[in-house]
């Protein structure tokens with residue numbers, strides 16, 4: 001059993017403002033300038049005890065979305081042999097890592113949190129800003145605060161799990177041993193959150209597992225910085241193996257291995273469903289039943305009641321839909337507004353969206369920046385074109401795009417008279433907000449639309465001041481969102497405060513940043529010790 005420890009009380013990392021005149025702003029700007037001027041970073045992988053570039057055929061560039069001609073890094077992709085080496089290296093260190101006392105493992109990740117809070121804060125934020133097109137505020141809440149919070153809170157949650165022990169009866173001592181899974185965990189991470197990229201491999205590792213980690217290409221600069229931090233904090237080589245490569249090539253090897261013990265995925269629904277299917281097809285070939293944990297897409301809603309506060313509603317819509325150009329799984333992408341309120345807020349909503357400054361992340365005056373890459377730009381510009389062409393829709397803000405320097409799509413608001421239109425169903429993952437205006441008397445019917453329009457159930461908000469309406473809406477939409485907000489935007493979950501995840505097509509709802517996630521990476525063993533064993537075979541009723 002893991003040693004009983006008392007870990008530091010976890011508290012959320014305070015968010016720095018980067019306001020003019022602050023020291024953090026100066027430090028960040030210097031780091032941005034340094035990273036921008038530097039030669040492209042050679043992004044390395046970890047293959048057991050070796051940290052080096054991959055040996056696959058493709059050499060890919062990591063470019064700046066807000067200035068796509070600028071190359072920040074190069075990634076020599078991992079080959080099949082590299083992935084095999086990473087898995088073998090992980091399995092080699094697994095027994096030693098699993099038997100290391102929890103307090104020793106925990107100290108590595110607590111140290112990483114402190115490094116990110118201090119000496120590495122500007123570096124990881126700058127890499128996230130330039131590589132993933134985040135503004136200072138968006139990088140700070142992600143690559144600094146949320147990642148630090150995951151590391152600190154997971155240690156506390158793990159301690160909570162380990163302390164969960166069964167009852168005893170006289171003469172018997174029962175114990176629950178929280179073993180890691182047998183084999184390796186395959187962590188696959190998305191481009192949009194450095195915190196998620198860091199959490200998915202470290203959460204299973206904290207619980208004593210060894211990990212193969214495949215980051216997204218566009219996020220690999222910040223992942224590289226995070227591996228530097230883990231190396232500096234004394235994480236033994238082979239525990240977390242970052243394998244930069246084409247997902248499919250890494251999966252060819254990882255999913256075929258009999259030692260696959262789990263998948264920790266965040267990304268799109270289609271990719272997760274494909275992985276699940278492959279695991280199902282191979283199920284007889286694994287040593288155990290791989291744990292499948294996946295958080296995926298969303299079509300997140302804001303439903304407003306006629307009693308809603310109009311100013312709070314507009315603020316939530318603008319921030320919820322357009323922060324980080326809507327590239328959050330939690331972004332507000334559809335809203336349902338009563339006609340009486342729409343006449344009050346429409347002009348202000350449009351004016352605020354049109355006024356948003358969109359540009360290079362190095363200019364801290366910008367509210368948001370480019371979308372992540374050419375693929376996203378093509379998809380989103382196509383959606384904008386389709387909205388212009390559809391007579392049942394009206395583009396009331398934005399509706400333009402420009403690829404000349406960066407992958408820019410203006411914050412766009414579209415109204416539609418058809419509540420079943422694609423704009424209320426499909427996750428576009430960009431700065432496009434669909435608005436459905438309903439008659440005030442139809443609030444009840446609208447709740448049915450909110451629930452049934454899309455296959456997802458990730459996040460959503462209700463805006464109302466009438467308490468009975470809030471209560472009834474919360475009950476009616478109980479299964480429509482895993483994270484439900486009352487009079488707030490549907491984004492910005494904080495570790496330890498709003499454990500995050502959704503159900504239906506949005507994922508397995510294992511709540512990142514909670515003990516419910518960590519428990520998936522443990523395989524409990526129940527141990528009964530009889531202190532003085534019986535020595536007679538018969539029972540009293542036999543006398």
Ligand SMILES: NC(=O)c1ccc[n+]([C@@H]2O[C@H](COP(=O)([O-])OP(=O)(O)OC[C@H]3O[C@@H](n4cnc5c(N)ncnc54)[C@H](O)[C@@H]3O)[C@@H](O)[C@H]2O)c1
Nearest residue numbers: 189190191215216247248251267268271295296297298329
């Ligand atoms: N629910 C959540 O908590 C959450 C959080 C962040 C992002 N997301 C979702 O992620 C998506 C955006 O991120 P994305 O564009 O990086 O997603 P994506 O599905 O395109 O990619 C995610 C990761 O999967 C990898 N991948 C793709 N095919 C693979 C395969 N066959 N085997 C192994 N890996 C493979 C990619 O290279 C990447 O590392 C959106 O749908 C968003 O809603 C969800």
Ligand SMILES: N[C@@H](CCC=O)C(=O)O
Nearest residue numbers: 192328329330491492493
């Ligand atoms: N944690 C984030 C969502 C992550 C998805 O991209 C939020 O709550 O906005």
